[in-house]
Structures are given as structure tokens and as C-alpha cells.
Amino acid sequence: MKNIWQKVKRFIPGDKLILIVALIIVVAIFTSLNGNYFSWTNFVNILVAASLIGLVAIGHTYLIIAGQNDLSPGSVAAFTGVLCATLVGMGLPFVIAALITLAAGAAVGIFNSWMVNKIKIEAFIATLVTQFVFRGFAYILCDGRPVSITNSAYISIGATRILSIPLSVWIMLILILIFGLILAKTKFGRSVYAIGGNKDAARLAGLNPQRIVTILFVMMGIVTALGGIVFSSRMHSGQPAANVNLEFDAITAVVLGGVSFTGGVGDMVGTILGVILIQAFNTGLIMVNVPSFWQYVARGALLLFALTSDYIRKTNREKALLEASKKALASK
Amino acid sequence: MNAKGDKERVGHSVEFRNITKYFPGVKALDNVSFRAEGGEVLAFLGENGAGKSTLLKTLNGDYQATSGEYLLDGQSVHFKSPHEAIEAGVSVIYQERQILMELSAAENIFLGRMPANRFGWIDIREANRKAEEIIKDFGLPIRAQTKVKDLSIAYQQMVEIMKAYSRDNLKVICFDEPTASLSDAEIDVLFKIIEKLRDDGKVVIYVSHRMSEIKRIADKVAIFKDGRYVNTVDAKSTSEAEMIRMMVGRDLGDIYDNLDRNKTIGEELLKVENVSSDYVDPVSFSLHKGEVLGFSGLVGAGRTELMRAIIGADRMTGGKIFLEGKEIVNKSPHDAMRNGIVYVPEDRKTQGILANLDVAKNITISMLDQNSNALGVLDTKKEESIVDEGISNFAIKTPNAQKKIVELSGGNQQKCIVARWMATNPKVLILDEPTKGIDVGAKSEFYQMICSFAKQGLGVILISSELPEIIGLSDRIIVMGNLTVKGEVKREDATEERLLSLAMSEGGTN
Numbered sequence: 001m002k003n004i005w006q007k008v009k010r011f012i013p014g015d016k017l018i019l020i021v022a023l024i025i026v027v028a029i030f031t032s033l034n035g036n037y038f039s040w041t042n043f044v045n046i047l048v049a050a051s052l053i054g055l056v057a058i059g060h061t062y063l064i065i066a067g068q069n070d071l072s073p074g075s076v077a078a079f080t081g082v083l084c085a086t087l088v089g090m091g092l093p094f095v096i097a098a099l100i101t102l103a104a105g106a107a108v109g110i111f112n113s114w115m116v117n118k119i120k121i122e123a124f125i126a127t128l129v130t131q132f133v134f135r136g137f138a139y140i141l142c143d144g145r146p147v148s149i150t151n152s153a154y155i156s157i158g159a160t161r162i163l164s165i166p167l168s169v170w171i172m173l174i175l176i177l178i179f180g181l182i183l184a185k186t187k188f189g190r191s192v193y194a195i196g197g198n199k200d201a202a203r204l205a206g207l208n209p210q211r212i213v214t215i216l217f218v219m220m221g222i223v224t225a226l227g228g229i230v231f232s233s234r235m236h237s238g239q240p241a242a243n244v245n246l247e248f249d250a251i252t253a254v255v256l257g258g259v260s261f262t263g264g265v266g267d268m269v270g271t272i273l274g275v276i277l278i279q280a281f282n283t284g285l286i287m288v289n290v291p292s293f294w295q296y297v298a299r300g301a302l303l304l305f306a307l308t309s310d311y312i313r314k315t316n317r318e319k320a321l322l323e324a325s326k327k328a329l330a331s332k
Numbered sequence: 333m334n335a336k337g338d339k340e341r342v343g344h345s346v347e348f349r350n351i352t353k354y355f356p357g358v359k360a361l362d363n364v365s366f367r368a369e370g371g372e373v374l375a376f377l378g379e380n381g382a383g384k385s386t387l388l389k390t391l392n393g394d395y396q397a398t399s400g401e402y403l404l405d406g407q408s409v410h411f412k413s414p415h416e417a418i419e420a421g422v423s424v425i426y427q428e429r430q431i432l433m434e435l436s437a438a439e440n441i442f443l444g445r446m447p448a449n450r451f452g453w454i455d456i457r458e459a460n461r462k463a464e465e466i467i468k469d470f471g472l473p474i475r476a477q478t479k480v481k482d483l484s485i486a487y488q489q490m491v492e493i494m495k496a497y498s499r500d501n502l503k504v505i506c507f508d509e510p511t512a513s514l515s516d517a518e519i520d521v522l523f524k525i526i527e528k529l530r531d532d533g534k535v536v537i538y539v540s541h542r543m544s545e546i547k548r549i550a551d552k553v554a555i556f557k558d559g560r561y562v563n564t565v566d567a568k569s570t571s572e573a574e575m576i577r578m579m580v581g582r583d584l585g586d587i588y589d590n591l592d593r594n595k596t597i598g599e600e601l602l603k604v605e606n607v608s609s610d611y612v613d614p615v616s617f618s619l620h621k622g623e624v625l626g627f628s629g630l631v632g633a634g635r636t637e638l639m640r641a642i643i644g645a646d647r648m649t650g651g652k653i654f655l656e657g658k659e660i661v662n663k664s665p666h667d668a669m670r671n672g673i674v675y676v677p678e679d680r681k682t683q684g685i686l687a688n689l690d691v692a693k694n695i696t697i698s699m700l701d702q703n704s705n706a707l708g709v710l711d712t713k714k715e716e717s718i719v720d721e722g723i724s725n726f727a728i729k730t731p732n733a734q735k736k737i738v739e740l741s742g743g744n745q746q747k748c749i750v751a752r753w754m755a756t757n758p759k760v761l762i763l764d765e766p767t768k769g770i771d772v773g774a775k776s777e778f779y780q781m782i783c784s785f786a787k788q789g790l791g792v793i794l795i796s797s798e799l800p801e802i803i804g805l806s807d808r809i810i811v812m813g814n815l816t817v818k819g820e821v822k823r824e825d826a827t828e829e830r831l832l833s834l835a836m837s838e839g840g841t842n
Contacts, residue, residue, distance in 0.1 A: 186708040187700035194697055197688035204645060204683055205752065206669040206698045264688030321356045324739045 015258050015313070019273040023280060030284035037287055047169045048234075050279035052077065052243070054172035054272070055227040056250040057257075058179045059220030061271045064254055065183075066216055067196040067263030068116065068123040072130035073224045074246035076108050078239065079138040080228030084154075085147035085238030094153040098229055105225025108134065109218035116217070117210045131247075138240035147238040158234035168230045173272075175223065180268030192216070197264030248299070253278045255306040260314060278302065343370030343533045344405050344503040346391070346422075348561075351400035353383075353390055356738040358769075360386045361397070362559040368535050370503070373526060375546040375567065376539040378556035378579050379798075384539045387556075388506050392417035392424045404503060421503035423496035425510060431492055433481035438463035440480055441495045466494050470525055486518035493525060505529055506537040511545060512631055523549050543572050555579050587776050588804030594622045594786035597807060600657075601791040602673070602760050607651035609641035613816040614651060619760065619791040624782060626806030627795040628831045634815035635795045636678055639762050643668035643675045655759065669698060672759035676749050676766055678795070684749045685737050692719040692733035695751050722751030727777065743774025750781070761785055762793040767801065779805060799828040811835050 012020070031038040056073040063070055080101050087097035108130060115126035149155060160167040183189040194202040195209040203209050232238045257274030259266030281302060285295045346368045353361040361383045368374045376384040390397040393411030402409050404420065411417040414424070431440045438459045439446070447458040463476035474487055483491065489510060496505055507526070511519050526549055530536050540546055546553060550567040555578045562578050598621030606614040612634040619625050627635045640646045642653060644662030653660050655671055662668040665675065677683035686694050696703060696715045703714045719733045726747040730740055737745055746766060753761065763782070767775045782805055785792050796802040802809060803826045811818045811834040819834040 182708075185710060187704040187710055188708055190693065190697070190700060190710065193689060193693075194686050197686045198682070201677075201683050201686055202697070204643075204665050204675065204677055205686070206666045206756075207700075208664060208666055264686075318356075321736060321738055322354060324735075325356045325358070325741075326354050 016269060016273060019257065019270065019277060023273065023277050026277065026280050026284065030280075030288060033284075033288040037284060042283070042287075044165060044169070046276070046279050046283050047172075048166050049283060050275050051166075051168040051172040052227045052231050052246065053249045053253060053279060054176060054275045055223045055230075056220075056246055057253045057271050057275050058176060058268070059216070059223050060247075060250050060254045061257075061259055061266060061268055062179070062183065062192055062216050063123070063220060064251075064259045064261065065196045065264060065266050066192045066213065067199065068213060068216065069127065069251070070112065070217070070220050071124065071127040071247050072108065072112065072134060073220070073227075073250065074243045074248075075131045075133075075135040075138065076105065076221065076224045077228040077231060077243040077246055078241065079108075079134045079141070080105055080225040081232030081235075081242060082138045082142050082147055082238035082240050084229045085149050085232050086141060088149065088151045088154055089147055094151050097154075101229055102222050102225045105221035105223075105228070106218045107221070108224075109216075109221030110214065112221070113210075113214040113217035117213055135240075142238065142240055144240060146240070149232065149236050149238065154233055155236060156233075157230055158236075168234065171226070171230060175226075176268060176272050180272075183268055188212075188215075193264050248303070249278055249282070250275075252299070252303045252306050255303070255310055258310075258313070260310055261307075262314060265317075274306075344535050345369050345403075346504050346535050347403035347406075348387070348391075349401045349403065351387065351390060351402075352398050353386055353395060354398045358559075358742055360559050361390065361400075364400070364556075364559075364561040366554060366561050366564060368504075368537060368554075370533045370535045371530060372551035373530050373536045373538055373549055374564075375550035375553045376537060376556060377543075377546060377553050377575060382556040382579070383559040384556055385508055386559075388424050388508055388537070388539065391504075391506070392422055394424075418496070418499070421499065421501040422506075423499075423502065423504070424506040424508060425489065425492050425496065426508050431480055431488060431495070434479065436460075436477050436479055437467070437474060437483070437491050437494075438476040440491050441466065441476075441498050443495065462498070463494075466498055470494060470497075470528070472521070484518070486514050486521065489514070489522070490525065497529070502534060504535040504537070506539070508539045510538075511540065511542065519545070543575070546575075547572070587779060588800075591779055591783050591805075592787075593783045594624075597621070597623045598789060601655065603654040604642060605652045605654070607638065607641055607653060608649050609637060609646045610649060611637035611646060611815070612641060613814075615812075615817050616651075617810055617817070617820075619793060621789050621791055622786050623807050624786050624792045624794055624805055626802040626809040627793065627812060628797075628799070628802050628809050629812035629818070629835045631797065633812040633835065635812050636764055637815070638812070639675055639764060639793070639795065643673055643762070645675070669756055669758075672757070673762070674698075674753040674756060674758040674760070675762040676746070676753065676764060678764040678768065680742065680746055680749065680769070685745050687736075687738050689737065690734050691723075691728070691730050691737050691740070691748055692716075694737045694748050695719050695722045695733075695755065698752050699755050718755050722748070722755060725754070726751050726781070741774070743770040743777070746770060746774075746778070754785075758790065760791045760793065762795075764795045765797065766794070767796070767798070775801075799831055802826075803828065803831070813837065 027038060036042060059070060059073070083104055084097050084101040087100060088094055112127055112130055115121045115129065116123050158168060162170055183192065191207050191212050194207055195212055199209045231242065253274035254271050255261070256277055257266065257270030259270065282299065285298055290298065349365050351361050351364040364387060378384050386395065389395040391402060393413045393416055404422065409420060411420065441463050442459050447455045447462065449455055460476040467474060467476060470490065472487065472490055474483060480488055480491055496502055510522060514522065526536055526538065538550060547567060552564050553567045553570065553575060554564045555562040555575060557579055565575065600618050601621045602619040604618070605616050608614040615638050629635050637646065641648050642662065644664045644667050653662065660671045662671060662673065668674065686697060692715065696718055699718060704710050722728065723730065723733065728747045728751065729744050737748055767778050770778070782792055782794065794802065794805055807823050809821045809826055809831065811821065811831055813835045818837055821830060
């Protein structure tokens with residue numbers, strides 16, 4: 001038994017293995033409570049529901065590794081969904097409307113990074129401003145009423161299936177793959193880790209932390225807007241009240257996946273596992289009829305669990321470092 | 333009653349037993365054992381990084397010792413925080429003030445234990461009265477009601493000392509480089525108070541690297557070297573040379589004499605004209621190819637601030653910079669790096685290393701542009717060869733390049749930073765206190781490294797607070813003080829006295 005474990009560990013790093021084991025446990029528990037949980041249909045449902053969280057979690061992975069954060073995606077996704085539906089409703093072709101919406105998402109990112117870089121507000125608080133303002137704009141734009149979508153091109157985004165998997169899932173998976181590669185393989189990705197570990201040292205080493213932070217918030221704005229478009233397409237309407245607490249789920253997923261709030265640590269493989277895990281959990285709660293008020297408590301508990309494991313991982317890292325340097329010094 | 337019996341009656345004591353303390357990459361204290369007696373001033377003497385301050389911090393609970401034990405008046409004690417230590421009568425007075433500027437002297441002295449009536453109302457009059465008593469005891473010309481921010485730095489420090497003194501149970505008081513920012517007259521006042529504390533039978537520990545002060549105030553001197561306790565000697569009867577030999581463990585002269593120096597200094601490389609920022613007044617100087625230009629001065633003289641302005645880390649508010657005759661503008665350290673001016677910062681831990689990354693990524697972080705293709709994808713082969721070259725050129729001791737940089741010793745971390753910059757092929761290398769907190773063996777490696785950079789034709793700027801180091805390495809020394817240049821000294825005219833008196837002089841020659 002121990003042998004097999006060692007062999008598995010060689011191919012999958014320990015922290016990822018724990019996530020996979022946690023996922024198996026979650027699936028097993030919910031399956032035992034509701035037999036329908038373990039089925040292809042439900043698996044696809046979970047992925048579809050996870051697709052919006054997944055897009056936003058891409059942005060959070062980058063931002064939190066860089067030592068930043070963003071509390072605005074829920075509002076921004078609702079706002080961009082309403083915006084795109086409104087523009088199409090005004091008669092604009094879907095492609096044009098979508099491009100304008102993505103640009104609006106980018107503009108939100110510029111606003112966020114401006115607050116963080118220039119007015120030196122902590123990202124956590126700065127983006128709380130955006131969260132409120134853009135929730136307001138979402139309601140203002142449509143006067144509080146959902147904007148229904150009849151444009152067939154628009155609706156097809158949410159309805160199309162490729163290899164019996166919905167397009168929205170493909171979009172999430174492909175973007176996670178691309179952004180995962182950028183994070184792991186490019187100079188931009190490397191810079192993100194560097195500024196997340198120590199902004200001052202990174203700047204003195206010739207990097208430009210402010211520019212990197214701006215790019216990250218813009219990136220977050222764009223993936224969120226994309227999420228807003230896809231979500232509104234699935235709902236057949238732009239809904240100003242939608243996506244409340246989206247950032248909560250995305251941040252929980254990212255932290256579960258091993259991204260540390262101290263910055264400079266984590267990767268996209270962890271994030272995709274975290275996203276699937278949290279949606280498997282959320283869907284499970286609904287399927288075993290946990291009362292919705294208690295679902296809040298359960299999700300809060302999951303975030304607490306994620307943060308606690310982040311803390312334990314951090315102290316373990318520090319202990320390991322100290323031990324390693326003790327050994328290195330003793331051998332000298 | 334003889335003097336010895338007298339001491340036993342009033343004297344306190346602290347015993348350090350086998351204190352060991354590890355930090356990532358450093359064994360800061362190595363099995364330190366000795367005893368400090370009340371009624372005498374015990375000085376801690378040692379080079380930067382010898383462990384003096386760390387020992388105080390483990391004593392008062394600011395750090396936790398990895399192993400070992402303390403005996404206070406014969407009782408084993410263990411403080412989890414400085415607060416606990418103060419409660420038990422152990423106070424440490426740091427260079428940086430630990431007082432609240434907006435409160436009065438009296439409020440600071442009795443902070444957290446202000447006299448109060450039975451309803452819990454603070455009795456400010458009683459506090460002022462008691463504070464005035466202590467101030468009178470100390471013989472100081474200040475008022476209890478004065479806000480601390482309106483006092484001079486020296487008197488702010490006195491308030492801190494009075495705060496410790498006002499506790500009836502004060503047993504041990506430690507001073508960590510207390511005179512760093514004091515004038516001669518202020519030092520006199522401080523020393524009078526230290527003598528008073530000593531005569532009261534307190535254990536007085538005095539950390540300094542100024543030999544003249546130690547000779548003047550200390551009764552005994554505990555000498556430290558590389559985290560180890562060497563010996564305790566009598567302050568008055570032991571010669572300076574002997575103490576230095578014990579703390580350095582070798583004759584410093586040899587190291588500098590045996591360096592393979594650059595002998596041919598080339599044409600002008602860098603010309604700095606009236607450069608200023610919010611943190612430093614206008615400064616001009618020039619640097620030649622193959623030259624090592626030293627910057628000497630006291631802490632806070634403005635040397636680091638000047639370099640930060642030059643490399644664009646702080647915004648320049650005036651002046652011009654010419655490199656090889658052409659004017660350059662550095663709006664950020666990135667610009668400076670592209671222009672060929674690089675800076676190894678003073679605080680390696682917070683400004684130099686990227687602690688979350690491994691050795692390889694720390695070395696290549698400034699070469700991301702050169703090491704990536706048009707899509708931004710990094711060329712791992714190219715990176716590997718730079719890392720291998722850096723590790724072998726600078727003899728970086730690491731099991732492999734994938735080790736986290738914080739696992740290395742301080743000296744090897746510093747070598748990684750130097751390797752990082754040398755990979756960019758710079759013209760001007762600025763080293764800010766490069767040997768701070770580095771063990772003696774690694775120091776001499778650094779000295780030779782600096783000389784060979786000069787031989788390669790680089791212009792090297794060396795900031796150092798260690799006078800022997802700056803005198804031993806520099807071709808020319810610029811002395812700064814009060815955020816501006818105080819004077820310039822050629823290598824052959826440089827003595828420690830000359831540099832110190834320039835640093836403390838009033839006028840500027842710039």
C-alpha cells in the first residue's frame with residue numbers, strides 16, 4: 001500500500017494528490033446520500049456551473065499570486081451580462097456587442113488597478129468599491145429589470161455542445177490551459193511570482209510591479225466580462241441581480257488549490273482542481289436538499305477550511321526551510 | 333563591608349546558558365554561554381552579524397531561542413514577548429524609538445500603568461508628579477507634560493530609559509547601539525545615566541561597535557564572533573588591538589594587503605551632477621572605469637538615498653547623470669539596468685532576494701527579456717547556462733539550483749544577487765553594505781570579487797559603514813553626512829579618524 005502511494009506521489013505532487021483525494025471523498029459522500037449524484041449528466045452539470053467560477057478563478061490565481069485580490073467579479077459579471085444583452089437588444093450584431101462588453105471589462109480592470117497603483121488603496125478594499133458601484137450600474141443600465149435575449153448567435157454560446165460537452169465548459173478549460181501555460185512558462189508568469197513574493201525587491205531587480213498589476217486587473221476584467229456574456233447567454237437574459245458571491249466561490253477555489261494569501265505561491269493545476277471541488281461541493285449541497293440558509297454556513301466553513309490548510313502549508317514550508325538550512329549549516 | 337560583599341547585596345545577574353538560534357540560512361547564535369553581573373557595565377563587542385543584537389532579542393522574548401536557557405537572578409526564565417520581559421524587569425532600549433510621539437513624557441513613562449483612582453480614572457497629576465521625580469533623579473532639563481515629539485532624539489531616548497527605570501523591579505537594562513544618532517554632549521548625559529543604573533546594582537548591557545565608547549563606559553567586554561561567544565575581558569586593562577584581534581580572529585591588514593587589485597584606472601565612466609531627491613540633497617561626483625569609489629558616513633548620512641535616486645528607485649528632483657559622456661535618465665531601476673547601472677541593496681532580506689523563489693529564478697530574474705522569445709516564452713536552456721555560470725563564477729555553495737534561496741547562508745544569498753546583476757553585463761555596479769551580516773570567510777571572498785570587477789573595467793561604488801573595509805578597498809572615498817557630501821579622501825590619505833571627523837563635521841564641501 002505504502003509502495004503504491006509512493007509511486008503515485010512521484011507522478012502527482014503531494015498537494016495536488018490531497019485535492020484529488022478530497023474530491024473523491026466529496027463525490028463518495030454525496031453519492032451515498034443521493035444516488036443520482038454520480039452520473040455523466042450531473043458531472044456535466046457541475047462543469048457547466050463551474051465554468052463561470054473557473055473563468056474568474058483564472059484572474060484570482062494570477063492576482064493572489066501577485067499579492068493582490070479582487071472582490072468585484074460578481075458585480076462586474078452581472079453588469080457585463082446586462083450590458084451585452086442591452087447592446088444586442090439595441091440591434092448591434094452580437095460580435096460587436098461582445099467586443100464592446102469585453103472592452104468594458106478591461107476598463108473596469110484599469111479602474112481597479114488605478115485605485116491600487118495610484119491611490120495606494122489595498123486591493124481588498126479598492127475592489128469593494130467596484131463591487132458596489134458596478135452592481136449599481138447593472139441595475140441602472142436596465143432599470144432593475146432583466147434584459148431578455150432573443151438573438152440566436154448570442155444564445156448559441158450557452159447552448160452549443162462539442163463532443164456532448166457544452167461550449168461554456170470548453171471555453172473555461174481552454175482558457176485555464178492557456179493561462180496556466182502563460183503562468184508557468186513565460187517571463188510574464190515569472191514576474192507575477194516575483195512581485196507577489198516581494199514587490200520592492202522585484203522592482204529593484206528591474207521589474208515593473210505597477211504595470212504587471214495593471215495587466216492583471218485588466219485580464220481579470222476581461223475574463224469576468226467573458227463569463228458575464230456566457231452566463232447571460234445560458235440564462236437567455238442579462239440579470240442585474242445575478243452572480244452575487246461569485247468572487248467568494250472563486251477565491252475559495254483558488255485557495256483550496258494551493259494559492260497562498262502571502263503571495264508568490266500556487267499554480268493553475270491547483271486552481272482547476274479547486275474549482276471542480278468547490279462546485280462538486282455546492283451542487284452536492286443542493287442535491288441532498290441542504291436548506292439554502294445552511295448552504296451559506298457550509299460554504300463559509302469550506303473557505304475557513306481552505307484558509308486553515310493555507311496556513312498549515314505555510315507553517316510547514318517555513319519549518320521545512322528552517323530544517324533545511326539547519327542541515328546545510330551543520331554540514332558546513 | 334568590602335566592595336564585593338556590597339555587590340552581592342544589591343547586584344542582579346543574568347546567565348546565558350547554551351543559547352542557540354537559527355534563522356533560515358543563518359546560525360545566528362551558536363551555543364552562547366556566559367554570565368553578566370549587576371553593578372557593572374558589560375559591553376557586547378563584535379562585527380556586524382556577530383550575534384550581539386540577536387542575543388538581546390532572544391533574551392527579551394522578541395525572538396525565541398532555538399535552544400538554551402536564561403537564568404535571571406538564578407531563576408530560569410523564558411519570555412514569550414518583550415512585554416513579558418519588561419514585566420519581569422528586563423528592558424532593551426533600541427536604536428529605533430519604542431515610544432509614542434503624540435503622548436507626553438509622563439504618559440510614556442507610565443504607559444499601561446498610569447496611576448488611577450478607585451473608579452479607574454487616570455490621575456494625570458499624580459503621573460506628572462511621579463515623572464518629575466524621576467526626571468529630577470536623572471538630572472534632566474525636561475518637563476513631564478512635554479509631548480515626546482517635541483523633545484530631541486537624545487531626550488526621547490531618555491524617556492525610554494526612564495520608562496524602564498520607573499519600574500520598581502528593573503533588573504536588567506540593555507542598550508543596543510544607543511549612541512548611533514546622538515551628539516557628544518548627549519552621549520555624556522546618557523553615560524551619566526548608565527553609570528547611575530550601574531551604581532544602583534542593575535545589570536547594564538551595552539552593545540556598540542565604537543571602541544572609544546566601550547573603553548569609556550564599560551567595565552567588562554564580552555566579545556562575539558560569528559554567532560559565538562569568545563571571551564569576557566576587562567575593559568580598562570585590555571588593549572584595543574587585542575579586543576579587535578579577538579573579535580575578528582585574524583589580522584585584518586593581511587586580507588587587504590593580499591588582494592589582487594586593479595592598478596590602471598581608466599577614463600571617466602559615470603558623472604553625477606547635483607542629483608537630488610526628496611530624501612537627499614544635491615550631490616555631484618564622478619566615477620572612472622576600473623575604479624572602486626567608496627561612500628563612507630554614519631547611518632542616515634544619505635548614501636543609500638543617493639544611490640536610489642541614481643538608479644530611479646526614488647524620483648530624482650534635480651540634477652543630471654552622464655554615462656560615458658551621454659546623458660541618461662533613469663525613471664526606474666529597470667531603466668538603470670538597461671543603461672548598465674545596477675544596485676545591490678543594503679537590506680538583502682527585504683530588498684535583495686526573492687524569498688519565495690529558488691536560486692535559479694533569483695539569478696535570472698533580471699534577464700527575463702533576454703531569455704524569452706517574441707511570445708514571452710522563457711528559454712530554459714539559456715536560463716540554465718546563466719545559472720550554471722553564476723554558480724561557478726561566484727562559487728555559490730548550494731546543493732542545486734532548485735533550492736529555495738532562503739536556505740542558503742547570507743553570504744551565498746548575496747552572491748546570488750551579485751550573479752543576478754553580473755549576468756546583465758553592467759558598466760556600473762553599486763554595492764550597498766555588501767558584507768553586512770556575512771561571515772568573515774565570505775567577506776574576504778567578496779573583497780577579492782570587488783577587486784576583480786574593477787579589473788574587468790567596471791566602475792564599482794561601495795557603500796560601507798565598516799571603516800577598515802572602505803579604507804582597505806576603495807581607490808577614493810567620498811564622505812557623506814546630513815544628506816550631502818562632506819568631503820573626499822584619496823586612498824593614501826584615508827584613516828579612520830579622518831573619515832569619522834569628516835562625517836561628523838558641520839559644513840559641506842560640495
